[in-house]
Amino acid sequence: MDIVMDGQALNAFLAAEFPQVADDYRIETVGPQGLVARLRVGNQHLRPGGTVSGPSIFALADIGIYCAILSRIGPVALAVTTNASVDFMRKPAAGRDLLAECRILKLGRSLAVAEALVFSDGTEDPAARCSMTYSIPPKRA
Template sequence: MKMQMDVTSLTAFLAAHFPQVAGMFAVEAVGEETVIRLKVDESHLRPGGTVSGPSMFALADVGIYLAILARIGPVMLAVTTNATIDFLRKPAAGRDLIAKVRVLKLGRALAVGDALIYSEGGAEPVARASMTYAIPPK
């Protein structure tokens, strides 16, 4: 499938429309597998020094959203309608998180995506998320 948005345009979209969180994320690759980085800092940590569940959820949500937009273009009102996340293991302390995202189904009204989240440099995923987005009619 031809991509409608690339790394540069997704990054600009995030900065223009979601400036409150744009600095937390980096779009690293767009394609069959879209790669998004959460730039982990102190605000993402929970007691014990590991990345919090809400931070991992945010990475999955932003990552899948951007992977869908890469395919359909800048549709502001595509919204999450279902979300599931499994926390598999404790993320490595002090490392960014990397989401590897795939769009599993892209229909006219719904899109389904999957994200595997890794600690930077880690071989095993720390979380897995599946999300469905409603795509507004044109």
């Protein structure tokens, strides 16, 4: 699969189309196998007990996978999540950003299937594993 949007283009797309979250998330790298997305963890992402909340972990995986798909198909704002599964495996490390290593498993004309492993920055064991399916709208003539 050819890369049609690099990290700079994806970050600019997020800033333009999703300004409400663009400051929290950043695409770090884009490569032939997928991409790495970062959640800049702040107080708004924490739950009682000082750990990153499940919804914040889900959002990182969703944004990362969405951008992985866009990196191959271009800026299609209306591609949407149609299925998602998250396994929370361990508590994220305190005081660290989260990274999602995202990989596209299948990219068709109307559906894409991808996965993300979410890690605390600097750790080897994943905090979560996510699998998602996206619906890709038909190209307009």
